[in-house]
Each structure stands twice: as structure tokens, then as C-alpha cells.
Amino acid sequence: MWWNVRVAYQQALALAETQAEIALGKDLAFRKWASKRGGIYMEQGPLVSPSPFLNHVPDRDLETTRGVHLTLKNPAMIMNEITREAPRFFGVDTRITSRLYINPVDAPDEWERTALFIVEGTREDYHAATIINGKPYLRMMQPMIMEESCLKCHAWTGIKVGELRGGTDVSIPLAPFYAAAGKQARGVAASHGAIWLLGLVAIGFITRRTMTVELERSRHEAQLREKNLELQDSRQYLLTIIEFLPDATLIIDNHGKVVGWNRELARLTGVSAEEMIGRGDLEYALPFYGQRRPLLIDLALDPGCESDGRYEGFSRIGDIVHGECYAPGLGETPAYLTSAASVLRNSKGDVIGAIECIRDTTEQMKAQQRIKLLAKIFNESGEAIVITDSENRIMETNKAFAQFTGYSREEAVGKNPRVLKSGIEDKKFYENMWRSILESNYWQGEIWDKRKDGSLYPKWLTITAIRGEDNVITNYFATFSDITQRKEAEKRIEQLAHTDTLTSLPNRHTLVERLTQALEQAKRGGHLLAVLFVDLDRFKMINDTLGHHVGDLLLMEVASRLKSSLRAEDVVARFGGDEFVVVQPRIRSQVEPAHLAEKILKTVAAPYFLDNNTVYTSPSIGISVFPNDGTTVAELFKNADVAMYHAKAAGRNTYQMFTKEMHTAARQRLAIENSLRSAVTNDEFVLHYQPQLDPATGKLLGFEALVRWQSPDNGLVYPDRFIPVAEETGMILEIGRRVFEMACQQAARWRDAGYPSVRIAVNLSARQLRQPDLPEMLSGIMKECGADPEMIELEVTESMTMERPVESIRILGALKAMGIGLAIDDFGTGYSSLSYLKLFPVDKLKIDRSFVKDIEVDPDDAAIASATIAMAHTLGKKVVAEGVESQAQLDFLVQHGCDIIQGYFYSKPLAVEEAEQYLARHAQSGTV
Numbered sequence: 001m002w003w004n005v006r007v008a009y010q011q012a013l014a015l016a017e018t019q020a021e022i023a024l025g026k027d028l029a030f031r032k033w034a035s036k037r038g039g040i041y042m043e044q045g046p047l048v049s050p051s052p053f054l055n056h057v058p059d060r061d062l063e064t065t066r067g068v069h070l071t072l073k074n075p076a077m078i079m080n081e082i083t084r085e086a087p088r089f090f091g092v093d094t095r096i097t098s099r100l101y102i103n104p105v106d107a108p109d110e111w112e113r114t115a116l117f118i119v120e121g122t123r124e125d126y127h128a129a130t131i132i133n134g135k136p137y138l139r140m141m142q143p144m145i146m147e148e149s150c151l152k153c154h155a156w157t158g159i160k161v162g163e164l165r166g167g168t169d170v171s172i173p174l175a176p177f178y179a180a181a182g183k184q185a186r187g188v189a190a191s192h193g194a195i196w197l198l199g200l201v202a203i204g205f206i207t208r209r210t211m212t213v214e215l216e217r218s219r220h221e222a223q224l225r226e227k228n229l230e231l232q233d234s235r236q237y238l239l240t241i242i243e244f245l246p247d248a249t250l251i252i253d254n255h256g257k258v259v260g261w262n263r264e265l266a267r268l269t270g271v272s273a274e275e276m277i278g279r280g281d282l283e284y285a286l287p288f289y290g291q292r293r294p295l296l297i298d299l300a301l302d303p304g305c306e307s308d309g310r311y312e313g314f315s316r317i318g319d320i321v322h323g324e325c326y327a328p329g330l331g332e333t334p335a336y337l338t339s340a341a342s343v344l345r346n347s348k349g350d351v352i353g354a355i356e357c358i359r360d361t362t363e364q365m366k367a368q369q370r371i372k373l374l375a376k377i378f379n380e381s382g383e384a385i386v387i388t389d390s391e392n393r394i395m396e397t398n399k400a401f402a403q404f405t406g407y408s409r410e411e412a413v414g415k416n417p418r419v420l421k422s423g424i425e426d427k428k429f430y431e432n433m434w435r436s437i438l439e440s441n442y443w444q445g446e447i448w449d450k451r452k453d454g455s456l457y458p459k460w461l462t463i464t465a466i467r468g469e470d471n472v473i474t475n476y477f478a479t480f481s482d483i484t485q486r487k488e489a490e491k492r493i494e495q496l497a498h499t500d501t502l503t504s505l506p507n508r509h510t511l512v513e514r515l516t517q518a519l520e521q522a523k524r525g526g527h528l529l530a531v532l533f534v535d536l537d538r539f540k541m542i543n544d545t546l547g548h549h550v551g552d553l554l555l556m557e558v559a560s561r562l563k564s565s566l567r568a569e570d571v572v573a574r575f576g577g578d579e580f581v582v583v584q585p586r587i588r589s590q591v592e593p594a595h596l597a598e599k600i601l602k603t604v605a606a607p608y609f610l611d612n613n614t615v616y617t618s619p620s621i622g623i624s625v626f627p628n629d630g631t632t633v634a635e636l637f638k639n640a641d642v643a644m645y646h647a648k649a650a651g652r653n654t655y656q657m658f659t660k661e662m663h664t665a666a667r668q669r670l671a672i673e674n675s676l677r678s679a680v681t682n683d684e685f686v687l688h689y690q691p692q693l694d695p696a697t698g699k700l701l702g703f704e705a706l707v708r709w710q711s712p713d714n715g716l717v718y719p720d721r722f723i724p725v726a727e728e729t730g731m732i733l734e735i736g737r738r739v740f741e742m743a744c745q746q747a748a749r750w751r752d753a754g755y756p757s758v759r760i761a762v763n764l765s766a767r768q769l770r771q772p773d774l775p776e777m778l779s780g781i782m783k784e785c786g787a788d789p790e791m792i793e794l795e796v797t798e799s800m801t802m803e804r805p806v807e808s809i810r811i812l813g814a815l816k817a818m819g820i821g822l823a824i825d826d827f828g829t830g831y832s833s834l835s836y837l838k839l840f841p842v843d844k845l846k847i848d849r850s851f852v853k854d855i856e857v858d859p860d861d862a863a864i865a866s867a868t869i870a871m872a873h874t875l876g877k878k879v880v881a882e883g884v885e886s887q888a889q890l891d892f893l894v895q896h897g898c899d900i901i902q903g904y905f906y907s908k909p910l911a912v913e914e915a916e917q918y919l920a921r922h923a924q925s926g927t928v
């Protein structure tokens with residue numbers, strides 16, 4: 001019977017459901033029909049007014065051609081109005097409710113919210129028995145899905161086609177159905193007879209009980225669903241919030257499963273929420289690090305964890321942890337992340353999950369790093385930097401500023417940079433500076449400033465005005481560097497450019513400047529000006545024999561003595577080497593430079609005590625005077641130089657005023673130099689031969705070859721006129737080589753002609769002697785000409801051998817070894833060191849003709865000549881006397897044992913044909 005009763009009630013419910021479905025079906029059919037046709041326009045009147053909830057529909061109100069005003073009614077609205085007007089139409093209450101609504105009456109009640117949530121998932125009708133106002137009802141919710149046709153009125157909701165828009169709710173009172181079920185149950189009981197009488201009571205009880213239990217179960221289920229809904233609502237609420245958080249956010253539940261993964265996190269990691277929701281076991285760590293490792297969220301869940309090496313600045317306050325980290329494997333590019341994570345708890349305090357918010361701080365970090373870098377550059381800059389505000393109050397300074405000024409940042413901030421002012425620059429200077437800054441936003445220049453300790457220093461300052469968008473100056477930016485060292489270096493360079501480093505006298509460059517100025521003044525003032533060229537005698541020898549150190553000391557001392565000899569307005573400069581120039585401006589006559597020259601001669605010629613040596617030198621001075629001897633710097637220099645050479649030629653340690661004759665001589669010398677060059681090219685040289693004889697036997701021993709220049713313009717030119725020029729210009733090397741060649745050719749020719757062998761002596765110049773390949777060169781020429789070395793003798797002067805005695809010994813040794821005869825010419829005119837003399841591998845000494853000239857009348861000359869002969873013989877050398885012109889001279893020389901005689905007494909130098917005849921005669925008489 002129980003079973004029969006239960007079936008009766010279930011049938012009652014089924015009947016109610018069927019009725020509900022029929023009601024909803026009708027409702028739905030109507031709405032679909034009306035929607036598809038764009039809703040229903042009704043004539044406006046007392047019962048029909050425009051719906052304020054369709055304000056957004058453009059064609060809500062229309063007017064017919066006859067002027068009837070229509071307004072749009074959408075199907076749901078019509079259904080709702082019908083329901084409101086006839087609440088008990090067929091005993092069925094239907095209404096439409098929406099997830100998103102404008103009209104508050106469409107808001108779902110509690111049961112409807114639950115039902116909407118359920119039908120959203122199932123997309124099927126949902127029904128349940130429930131109690132409304134203490135009476136049993138069957139309620140049914142039919143899902144309402146968004147369709148194209150709905151969009152006309154409901155597009156504003158944002159709900160897409162195919163998504164749940166709302167639902168149609170129908171409430172069927174169950175009382176009539178239950179009454180019918182009770183009747184059926186009672187019928188069943190009656191049919192079972194009296195036996196079941198007692199059972200009727202029970203049936204009544206069971207009926208009631210069944211109804212109650214059924215209702216209770218429904219109520220309980222509804223409550224559970226309600227609770228679930230609430231939970232889901234709050235979770236949905238939370239997820240909606242995190243979705244819109246600007247930080248990448250992740251939520252896990254208490255099982256470690258991902259339940260929230262917002263848009264920003266998907267963007268940051270490149271992994272969508274769909275891929276991550278529901279994942280656990282640290283899988284959410286993968287996108288961040290490429291390997292399984294805890295995130296901050298896991299550290300939040302681990303209360304024992306107080307620090308983690310992977311995070312910088314890791315901290316924990318209660319449930320919340322903070323940390324920063326570098327994620328090299330994040331997305332496409334590495335990133336710096338700043339994260340905060342927290343445990344999530346329920347109302348009882350139980351952990352229900354955790355949340356982590358991650359901020360991509362890469363740009364911020366880069367900006368910070370850039371700021372740090374700029375700050376470092378600012379602070380470490382070698383240049384001092386000052387930033388001031390618009391009022392020019394110091395806001396910032398760097399390290400170099402403190403170093404240069406002595407003011408620390410703290411001391412400087414707030415002050416006006418004028419605290420650095422030295423006071424050297426005047427008001428005008430600053431006015432110009434500020435004008436430039438205000439007009440062109442920029443100024444740079446040199447300025448003197450004062451340090452904190454009061455000392456002054458020069459600096460190179462650059463000031464830039466910084467303007468805001470409104471073009472108003474907001475700041476000034478100044479950089480400067482201490483240029484003390486640079487200025488000192490400049491000063492030093494300036495000094496070096498103008499001063500001779502050894503003597504500290506003005507150099508040639510400065511001399512020219514000063515002389516130019518002095519000349520201008522002399523021209524304007526109409527007064528005289530003198531230039532004195534001072535050259536030290538024998539300086540080269542001092543330098544070579546005592547060393548450059550002593551030479552330098554000598555030059556310094558000479559410079560100092562010259563300075564002390566001058567007036568304040570006179571200028572003394574080192575012109576180069578051992579040459580000094582004195583300029584005497586504003587003189588009245590030529591006597592003044594002559595007096596000064598005498599004073600200099602005396603002062604400079606006094607002995608010097610240099611590095612334990614007593615050194616002697618003397619000056620040779622040439623003087624030129626403006627305007628007589630020149631009106632330009634170049635002319636005055638040149639003529640003073642010419643005069644100086646004349647002073648040297650005049651025996652040194654003297655001075656010479658420039659004369660017109662000197663000028664002529666200088667011009668002639670220049671002319672000689674020019675034509676000598678073509679003489680070398682055109683081979684205009686010939687040799688004359690002066691015989692050398694044995695005075696005892698009258699035998700011809702040889703000839704001295706003496707060069708002559710057969711000039712097409714000047715006829716036969718003697719060596720005294722051109723050899724010095726050739727020496728000075730270096731042309732002597734070519735001339736000497738040619739002379740040697742001609743002598744060798746002549747010796748070979750005479751030999752080949754059958755004449756008895758005679759030696760030909762050739763003069764060698766100092767320059768030739770210093771030629772490094774001299775022996776090889778001479779040997780080559782001899783070979784070429786077919787001359788034997790025994791036929792040749794070389795004459796070197798005493799002074800040239802003594803200039804570099806050691807080197808001379810070596811070269812002469814080499815020549816000697818070749819079999820060439822050697823003689824020292826002009827012996828007695830130089831300063832021979834006897835110790836060196838004995839080392840020279842020479843065969844002969846030639847007594848200079850200056851001693852021979854007065855040999856019978858001058859006892860000194862006679863003594864020198866006789867001593868030379870004796871000494872030479874002691875050293876195993878023969879003696880040649882040159883310039884022998886008289887019998888008396890010959891007699892004296894023969895008496896003192898002179899071996900060979902050369903001079904006009906026997907013969908003048910002879911042209912080659914005459915010389916050959918001379919040789920032939922001696923050959924014939926057997927005196928060769």
C-alpha cells in the first residue's frame with residue numbers, strides 16, 4: 001500500500017511538471033514567434049506607454065502615416081504584463097528573469113538564482129517542489145539562450161549569442177495535485193477493505209509524512225544548492241576581481257591546484273588560463289623558470305620558510321611574503337619580477353588556498369639601473385658638476401666638485417655658486433656671461449675661482465640653462481674642470497716655444513719677434529739699432545775634447561756673462577749652437593755697439609772653471625747697424641753674420657763692424673759658390689805639379705799636385721779662392737775625388753811613358769778624411785787608373801788630424817796599410833800633441849812656409865824649423881820644407897838636415913806639360 005501511495009504522489013508531481021512544461025511551452029512559443037518578428041508595436045494609450053527599459057532601442061517609438069503613435073513591446077515584457085494582470089491564469093504563475101536586467105522586477109529571486117546557475121550548466125529545464133508562502137509549489141526554470149533576434153533589445157548586456165541570458169520561471173501550485181493523489185490513495189485503501197481500515201489512519205499519516213519528507217528533502221537540497229551557489233558566487237566574484245587586477249595574479253586552492261590565472265599572467269607567461277586552471281604539482285611554476293620549483297605562493301604556504309636564495313629582499317609579515325627575482329625564462333624576454341603572496345583563509349581561519357600577485361618590474365628595474373648609472377656617471381665624472389634651481393641655488397654637486405672646490409655636497413647645497421667667485425673677473429665679465437646664458441642657454445669659458453681654503457685656481461666652465469615646456473628656466477647645469485695643470489703646461493709650452501732650454505735665453509723665434517718690434521720702434525723713432533752676432537771660438541774643439549757636458553756648461557756660463565754685460569733694454573738670445581745674438585735698440589751712434597763688443601770680448605774671454613776644467617774661449621763678433629747695414633731682420637742678421645766671419649778670419653777674439661766691402665766680398669763668395677757648382681759638373685779643374693827635390697843630390701823625388709779651376713769666365717782660379725767655399729759647401733768631396741783621380745791617372749801615364757817612378761802628393765781636405773769609406777774609395781780609384789799606391793802620397797793638415805786624433809790614427813793606419821805615403825802638411829801652425837804625433841803612421845812632416853819665410857832672420861821660426869827636423873828624425877820621419885824661395889833658406893834647411901825641398905827656389909807649380917818636361921829633363925840627367 002505504501003508503494004501505491006508513493007506512486008500516486010509521484011504521478012501527481014509528474015502531472016504538475018507536465019502542466020508547467022505546457023505553460024512554458026506556450027509561453028516560449030509566443031516569445032519566439034514575437035521575437036522573430038521584431039517584437040510587437042502597440043498603439044500608445046492609457047495601458048500602453050513607451051518602455052523606459054527600451055530607451056536604447058532606436059526604433060522603440062514609431063508614428064504611422066495616419067499619425068498613430070506606436071511603441072515597441074518585446075515578448076518577455078508582454079508575457080510579464082500578462083502574468084501580472086492574470087496571476088492565477090490557469091493557476092500557473094510564469095515570469096521571465098534575467099542575469100542582467102534593467103527593470104528591477106526582472107531580478108531573480110533566491111530560487112531563481114539557484115535555478116539559473118544550474119540551467120547555465122545543464123542547458124535543460126530544471127524543476128523542484130518548493131514552499132511558497134507555506135504552500136507546496138512545483139517551480140520550473142527553463143533556460144533562455146541569447147539568439148540573434150534577442151540582440152535588438154538585449155545587445156547592451158554583452159551576453160553573446162549562445163550564452164545564457166536568463167530563464168522563464170513557472171510556479172505550479174501542488175495542492176490540487178496532492179489532493180488528487182490523496183483521493184487516489186484513499187481509494188486504494190478502501191479497496192483493500194476493513195483489513196486495511198486501520199491502515200487508512202496509517203495512510204493518512206503516511207500521506208502527510210510522505211508529503212512532509214518530500215518537502216523537507218526539496219528544502220534541504222535547495223539549501224545545499226544555495227550554499228554551493230554562495231561559494232561559487234564568492235569564488236566567481238574573486239576571480240572577476242583578479243581578472244581585472246593590473247598585476248599578474250595566480251590563485252591555488254588548498255590542494256595546490258590552480259583556480260585562478262588572470263589575463264595579465266597569461267600575457268606575461270604566454271600561457272592561457274584554460275591551460276593552467278586545474279593544474280597542480282607546481283606545474284604553474286614552469287612558465288616562470290623552465291623547471292619545477294616553488295614560487296612565492298608556495299613559500300607563503302610554508303610558514304617555516306623565512307628566506308629563499310632565489311628571491312632578493314625576501315620578507316614575511318604574517319601570512320604575506322614579499323620577494324623580488326630575475327626570471328630568465330619568462331616569456332620571450334627575461335624579466336625582473338616583484339611578487340607578493342598570501343595564504344587565503346576561511347572564516348574559521350583554515351587555509352583554503354593562496355594568492356600571488358606578480359608585477360613585471362623590468363622596465364622599472366631598467367629605469368632604476370639607468371638612474372643608478374646616470375647617478376654614478378654624475379658622481380664619478382672627472383668634471384665637477386653643479387645643478388642649480390631657477391634661483392641659482394645649488395641643488396646637486398658631485399665628487400669632483402668637492403675635490404676641486406673643497407665644499408662637500410652638504411655644504412654646497414642651498415648656496416649660490418657665487419661663493420666660489422674669486423673676484424678676479426669684473427662685473428662686465430659676469431654681465432656678458434649671463435647675457436649669453438639667457439640668450440643662447442649656453443656659456444663656456446675660462447674663469448678664476450676661489451676654493452674653500454681661499455686659494456684661487458683657473459677653471460674651464462660650461463653653463464647650460466635648462467628650460468621647461470613653458471620655456472621658463474627651471475635649472476642651470478654647470479660643469480667645470482680645474483685647468484691649473486693645463487695652464488701650467490701651456491705656460492711651459494709657451495716658454496719652450498720662446499726660450500732656449502739650455503741657457504733660458506730667448507730662442508731664435510723670440511729674437512726675431514723682439515727684433516721686429518725693436519725695428520718698428522727704431523723706424524718710428526728714427527734712431528739706430530745694432531745687431532751683434534757672437535760666435536765662440538774653438539767651441540767645437542772644447543765640445544769634442546772635454547765632452548758635451550762641459551760644452552753645455554760653457555754655453556750656460558757664456559749666456560749668463562752676456563746677460564750681465566747688457567742694459568735692461570738690450571736683448572740677448574741664443575741663435576743656435578755656439579752662436580748668440582745681442583740686439584741693442586735705441587743707440588745714438590756706431591760707437592755704442594763697438595763699446596758693447598769690447599765689453600763682451602773681455603767678459604767672455606775670461607777663463608771658465610767648468611767641472612774641474614779650466615776652459616778658454618773667445619768670441620768673434622760681427623756687428624750690423626740699422627739702417628745703414630740693413631732695414632730688415634734678415635738683412636741685419638745676414639750682415640752681422642758676414643761681419644762675424646770676417647772677425648774670425650781676422651784672427652778671432654775680435655769684433656768687426658759690417659762694411660760695404662764685406663758686402664761685396666760676400667756677394668763674390670756667393671757668386672763663386674754658384675759657379676763652382678757648374679765647375680764640378682763641367683769638370684773645370686786641372687792640376688799643376690810643384691816638384692819636390694832632395695837638396696843634397698838635386699834629385700827629383702816627386703811632385704805636389706795643386707788644383708786649379710780653369711774657369712771659362714775668370715780664367716785660372718787659384719785654390720785659396722775656391723777651396724774654402726768648396727769646404728763649406730761640401731763640394732770639396734767631389735773636387736777632392738776628382739783631384740785624386742787626375743793625380744793617379746797622371747802617375748800611371750808617366751809610368752807607362754817610361755819615366756822613372758816619382759810620387760805625386762795629393763792634398764786631402766778635412767771633410768774627405770772623415771768620409772767613412774775613404775780607404776775603399778781611394779783604393780777603387782787607384783785600381784781604375786792603374787796607379788800603384790807607392791806612386792801616391794796624401795797630405796793631411798796638422799789641425800785636421802789633431803781635431804779627432806784617435807779617428808785620424810785609425811784612418812791613416814788603413815791608408816798606410818794600402819801602401820800610400822802620408823805627410824802632415826802645414827806642420828807647426830796647429831796644436832800638435834806630441835804623444836799623438838808619434839802614433840800617426842805618417843812618413844813626412846811638412847814645415848809650413850810661414851816658418852820658412854823668415855827662417856834666416858827670425859830666430860823663433862829658425863828654432864821651430866830646426867826642432868821640427870830634429871823631432872821628425874827622432875820619430876823616424878822625413879821632413880819637407882815648403883815655400884823655399886832663396887839660397888839662404890835652402891842653406892839653413894840643408895844645414896839642419898831637411899830631407900826634401902819644395903818651393904819657388906826650384907820651381908813654381910807647373911802645368912802638366914811643363915811638369916812632364918821637368919820630369920824628362922831629370923830623367924835624362926839621371927836625377928830622378
Ligand SMILES: Nc1nc2c(ncn2[C@@H]2O[C@H](COP(=O)(O)O[C@H]3[C@@H](O)[C@H](n4cnc5c(=O)[nH]c(N)nc54)O[C@@H]3COP(=O)(O)O)[C@@H](O)[C@H]2O)c(=O)[nH]1
Nearest residue numbers: 706707718719720739763764765825882883884885903904
Ligand atoms: N784640399 C786641397 N787643397 C789644395 C789643393 N790644391 C791646393 N790646395 C791648397 O790650396 C792652398 C793654396 O795652394 P796654391 O795656391 O796652389 O799654393 C801652393 C803653392 O803654390 C804655394 N807655394 C809653393 N812654394 C812656394 C813658395 O816658394 N812661395 C810661395 N809664396 N808659395 C809657394 O804653396 C801652396 C802649397 O801649399 P801646401 O799644400 O801647404 O804645400 C794650399 O794650402 C794648398 O794646400 C787640392 O787639390 N786639395
